[in-house]
Amino acid sequence: MKREIRFRAWDDLHNKMYPVSDIEWDADGRMWVTTDDGKNGIELIDEEAHLMQYxxxxxxxxxxxxxxxxxxxxxxxxxxxxxxxxxxxxxxxxxxxxxxxxxxxxxxxxxxxxxxxxxxxxxxxxxxxxxxxxxxxxxx
Structure with missing residues (x-):
């Protein structure tokens, strides 16, 4: 069975759920989440972000x-x-x-x-x- 791997993220700082199209981590451990519309790069730091898998x-x-x-x-x-x-x-x-x-x-x-x-x-x-x-x- 093949299953699509997708995520969403809850942002504690803005109290908002974001659909995720891309996730990247920088050398300092900061996580960058890009929303599905591809326009908004939203920086979520580990303490503020909660990734959830589909x-x-x-x-x-x-x-x-x-x-x-x-x-x-x-x-x-x-x-x-x-x-x-x-x-x-x-x-x-x-x-x-x-x-x-x-x-x-x-x-x-x-x-x-x-x-x-x-x-x-x-x-x-x-x-x-x-x-x-x-x-x-x-x-x-």
């Missing part, structure tokens, strides 16, 4: 799913929960999966993969952790 998946509405997106997962019977898309590579598990799944929902393996492979549940991007942290209130 998971290669789309929600039920065709919206691309990125790391740090907040998903609403809905079962066939209408029950639902909210969880965050996370890259678990830093924890020895090199895959995108969901963080914050309620204990009542049990998956034998990767929940995100199970949802998309089984087709029993659907998911919808309802926000992300930077622009919509209120969606996670009481969950952490």
């Amino acid at each position: 998971a290669g998946l789309e929600d039920k509405n065709g919206r691309e799913i990125y790391e740090n997106d907040i998903l609403k997962v809905i079962s066939e019977d209408g029950e639902s929960y909210v969880a965050t898309v996370k890259w678990f590579g830093d924890e020895g598990y090199p895959a995108f999966d969901l963080a914050g799944i309620p204990a009542a929902w049990c998956y034998e393996s990767n929940a995100l993969a199970t949802i998309f492979e089984s087709g029993v549940e659907t998911c919808e991007v309802i926000g992300n952790i930077f622009e919509n942290p209120e969606l996670l209130e009481g969950k952490q």
Whole structure:
């Protein structure tokens, strides 16, 4: 399976999400992000920037799913929960999966993969952790 590698970046300084077409690092460790329109070179320094990778998946509405997106997962019977898309590579598990799944929902393996492979549940991007942290209130 071939997957397109794409990123977006959250800028803490301007509180804005940028689609990314190019990423470069200079000798001082500063990261330069160029937006998709190709006109605006925006310097984001590591402490201000949060890069998020495209998971290669789309929600039920065709919206691309990125790391740090907040998903609403809905079962066939209408029950639902909210969880965050996370890259678990830093924890020895090199895959995108969901963080914050309620204990009542049990998956034998990767929940995100199970949802998309089984087709029993659907998911919808309802926000992300930077622009919509209120969606996670009481969950952490």
